[in-house]
Amino acid sequence: MPASGRRARGEVQSRTEQQIIEAAWCYFKDDMSQADIAARLGLSRSTVVNYLALARARGYVRVSLHPEIFRQREIAEELKRKFALKDALVVPGQPDDPAADLLRVARAAADWLPELLTAGDRLGVSWGETVYHISTEVEAIAIPGLDIVQLVGSRATPLGFAAETCSANLATAFSANCINLHAPLLVQSSDLAEMLRREPVIAAQLDAIRTCNKVLFAAGSVGSDSHVVRSGVVSEATLAAYQARGAAAVICGRFIDRDGNPIPGEIDARIIGTTIDEMRGKELGLLAAAGADKTEPTRAALRAGFTTHLVTCSEIAAGLLADD
Structure with a gap:
């Protein structure tokens, strides 16, 4: 319109x-x-x-295309049954054009997101390319009393998908209150991280993260070209160590295995942001995933038990429904 x-x-x-x-x-x-x-x-x-x-x-x-068209498709219903989802949205993939594939999924999630929010919600927002594109594609619709909360600390990145940008874009689109996390995603020592967490301003922002009733996130891959490597969150050597322990996905900077279980590591104590446990038990856990290479990370995130709604492409959907 x-x-x-x-x-x-x-x-x-x-x-x-x-x-x-x-x-x-x-x-x-x-x-x-x-x-x-x-x-x-x-x-x-x-x-x-x-x-x-x-x-x-x-x-x-x-x-925009009405999400109901896609939700009624048989493949979405199969995903809902297999992974105990409240709802799923599958869009036709473009495997020959990964950028277009990602943008198509992001636009579908952006069209759907306002329907999933109500007045007074507190939406936690992660970071990354997919979440960034959702934040730029969402329609400007005022939602009274909505809080947008940055789930992870900031990280200078050449990729341009900073966490504070994602949350600020969504807050602007929804005329919402924006609660940014004014701390680095990763610091040099666990002692420094603990000191920062005790700072009153940061402590209040971390409390806001814990009280989010809804979250928007993506599942990162664990390949050598993954977001966490290109952004400098982990080195290739550290990534290899996590891979050796069965890492299958990255959620908000933290590694999980193929069954969705956290893989503790030394970086966890140095991260300032939400934890895997804090992602559980939300009214809404909206996961957006594009590209066939994200099939296994998406599967791991679904098994972790904090996804209630899924937006993905047909290639990932087919892979999720195939026998393990």
Whole structure:
């Protein structure tokens, strides 16, 4: 449906832009044909077509597919039964274009997320490329009394998917209160981490994490090109040690095995952020996963028991339903 324009308040709209907005309203809201719009506005049909394209390009119109279409698909129902999910959303994958595949999943999750939130919720938000794209694709919808909480500390990364950016983007879109975690994700020693956790400001932010009733997260892979390696959270040597102990996924900077059990390690005491145990027991645990290489991390996250809702691509869904 038409969204409000991004023009500054008080700026005069040109006649052409008024017609673009009117054409978009008639087409998407009033369900008028392009021919009828052309007659109403005194334009050619080709001009109406161009105006509708401009309305979408300028962000005046957001067209989304209703999640119910995908939730009713048999594969989603099978995922719900197999992993005891409340709901699942499967979108057609694009295996030949990983970037497009990820963006398709992110957009589906972004369209679905507002339906899963209610006034007064406290949503914990993790980090990473998938969560970042969800935060940029979500529609601006005000949700009264909503808190958006950063689940893990900050980490300078060349990838551009900082945790505070993800939470801030969602807070802006939902006109929500943003509670960032003003501490590094990983510090040099466990003693320093403990001191920071006792700082009153950080302690209050960690308490906000514990009281989240809903969480949005992604499952990271444990390959040499994984997010935690490229971001410098762990070295390749440390990653190899976790792999030797059966690591299958990374959740909020912490490793779990293929059955979803935490794999304790020395970095756990140096991480400032949510724990695997704190992820459990939420009203909503929304996991978004794209790309066939994320099949095993997704399976591990599902077995961990804190996912209630899943958004994924058809390749991952097929892999999850295949025999182990």
